[in-house]
Amino acid sequence: MENKLHFYNTLTRKVEQFVPNEDGKVAMYTCGPTVYHFAHIGNLRSYIMEDLLEKTLRYLGYDVKRVMNITDVGHLSSDADTGEDKMVAGAKREHKTVMEIAKFYTDAFFADCAKLNIKTPDVVEPATNCIDDFIRVITRLMETGYAYESGGNIYFDTSKLKEYYVFSSQSEKELLVGVRDDVEEDENKRNKSDFVLWFTKSKFEDQELKWESPWGMGYPGWHIECSCISMKHLGEYMDIHCGGVDNIFPHHTNEIAQSEAYLGHKWCNYWLHVHHLNDRSGKMSKSKGGILTVTTLEEKGYDPMVYRLFCLQSHYRKPLEFSYDILDNMSAAYDKLVKRIGSLNREGSVDRAVFDEYRTRFEDALCDDLNSAMALTVLYDMLKADTDDATKFALAEDFDRVLSLNLTSERAADAGSGVDAALEQYIAEKIEERKAAKKEKDFARADAIRNELLERGIVLEDTREGVKWKKA
Numbered sequence: 001m002e003n004k005l006h007f008y009n010t011l012t013r014k015v016e017q018f019v020p021n022e023d024g025k026v027a028m029y030t031c032g033p034t035v036y037h038f039a040h041i042g043n044l045r046s047y048i049m050e051d052l053l054e055k056t057l058r059y060l061g062y063d064v065k066r067v068m069n070i071t072d073v074g075h076l077s078s079d080a081d082t083g084e085d086k087m088v089a090g091a092k093r094e095h096k097t098v099m100e101i102a103k104f105y106t107d108a109f110f111a112d113c114a115k116l117n118i119k120t121p122d123v124v125e126p127a128t129n130c131i132d133d134f135i136r137v138i139t140r141l142m143e144t145g146y147a148y149e150s151g152g153n154i155y156f157d158t159s160k161l162k163e164y165y166v167f168s169s170q171s172e173k174e175l176l177v178g179v180r181d182d183v184e185e186d187e188n189k190r191n192k193s194d195f196v197l198w199f200t201k202s203k204f205e206d207q208e209l210k211w212e213s214p215w216g217m218g219y220p221g222w223h224i225e226c227s228c229i230s231m232k233h234l235g236e237y238m239d240i241h242c243g244g245v246d247n248i249f250p251h252h253t254n255e256i257a258q259s260e261a262y263l264g265h266k267w268c269n270y271w272l273h274v275h276h277l278n279d280r281s282g283k284m285s286k287s288k289g290g291i292l293t294v295t296t297l298e299e300k301g302y303d304p305m306v307y308r309l310f311c312l313q314s315h316y317r318k319p320l321e322f323s324y325d326i327l328d329n330m331s332a333a334y335d336k337l338v339k340r341i342g343s344l345n346r347e348g349s350v351d352r353a354v355f356d357e358y359r360t361r362f363e364d365a366l367c368d369d370l371n372s373a374m375a376l377t378v379l380y381d382m383l384k385a386d387t388d389d390a391t392k393f394a395l396a397e398d399f400d401r402v403l404s405l406n407l408t409s410e411r412a413a414d415a416g417s418g419v420d421a422a423l424e425q426y427i428a429e430k431i432e433e434r435k436a437a438k439k440e441k442d443f444a445r446a447d448a449i450r451n452e453l454l455e456r457g458i459v460l461e462d463t464r465e466g467v468k469w470k471k472a
């Protein structure tokens with residue numbers, strides 16, 4: 001099939017044409033959440049943009065198999081294999097077992113994803129399901145000399161590789177900028193960049209989950225899980241691997257090192273990384289605390305779709321700064337958009353030529369390094385176009401297969417159906433009049449306007465994002 005999609009491949013540092021290993025088929029892997037806490041809206045930015053990628057591929061006609069892990073063991077507080085297992089720390093914090101918090105936060109993660117219309121990957125596999133796979137791969141790495149035992153742990157020996165820093169020609173120091181949290185040194189390592197494949201003795205005291213292995217009771221390192229889970233379900237060759245930019249080093253660098261050492265050939269051709277959502281103090285992170293969740297946004301009166309729109313309005317390769325002011329603007333824009341589409345008369349036939357023209361423009365925007373903001377512009381242009389409602393509605397429905405903003409759902413239909421443009425205009429004027437009355441402290445007039453609208457079947461609601469209306 002025609003491979004129209006182009007995106008930035010972190011491995012080659014270029015926007016490249018995407019050509020899968022097998023024509024028409026895509027093997028895709030996403031690093032899943034570490035389930036010791038709620039996902040914050042920064043994590044969810046990554047999952048929204050990865051969802052956009054998956055849906056774009058499907059929209060273009062690819063048969064996608066997407067796999068995601070759930071990290072429920074082995075992810076330590078520092079990416080340099082030191083500190084406490086995040087899951088153990090989470091269990092202590094909540095006086096629960098590791099498995100209890102893993103279940104609770106895995107469910108919470110998928111509930112958040114559902115609210116944001118993020119499709120569940122075809123395969124979701126917790127790391128604790130795959131201990132035998134980890135042991136098998138590590139055993140082979142020991143046999144082939146890529147791994148060694150030191151201080152009771154098993155390490156990957158990065159000096160055995162021709163090239164370890166595959167993602168960049170930059171220095172190690174520059175790469176460390178992307179490293180998450182604090183970094184401490186581990187004296188058991190032969191080389192500074194070596195990493196743990198299997199823990200036995202170190203940091204073991206409180207480890208609740210441990211398994212028998214040829215090297216003693218222990219538990220796996222974080223990086224090995226993604227290599228093994230992806231190979232288990234996608235085989236020896238993968239097309240796209242994604243994650244947030246903080247995963248580039250060391251997590252993805254180490255995944256490539258161990259996978260290619262194990263397989264003896266190139267493993268994954270394309271790597272896509274989503275840039276961070278920041279708040280005023282920098283990168284939003286679970287370990288920093290005080291995180292924003294989807295529930296926080298809902299409690300403040302925002303529809304989760306507003307956050308999805310906020311993410312789609314910006315490019316995945318740029319850092320995005322969160323602010324309530326921008327979210328308020330998005331909320332107003334979202335309401336307007338949904339009402340506009342809801343007011344379209346769906347009866348009648350679709351003009352195929354117009355449909356195809358806009359579909360091509362929409363596809364072109366997505367194929368240009370997933371330019372979601374441009375794809376939204378195509379949607380707005382289409383709604384303004386001089387064509388019939390039925391075609392516009394069909395296009396909005398079609399675009400929403402990728403955008404997933406509930407543009408034509410029941411909610412959208414409710415918001416607009418039965419309210420003609422004249423009434424909509426009248427409501428808008430009355431809302432402005434009421435705002436002016438309130439400003440002048442003429443509350444009797446403000447109440448009279450509210451009642452007047454109520455008599456016409458329209459209910460006003462004062463929210464923190466301004467006045468909204470719905471049918472009674």
Ligand code: AMP
Binds near residue numbers: 285
């Ligand atoms: P974690 O649950 O910490 O393993 O992270 C889950 C995913 O969220 C990973 O792909 C991270 O790279 C990504 N991530 C973490 N922090 C942010 C952030 N502030 N903005 C966007 N993505 C993030």
Ligand code: ZN
Binds near residue numbers: 030032251
């Ligand atoms: Zn991973």
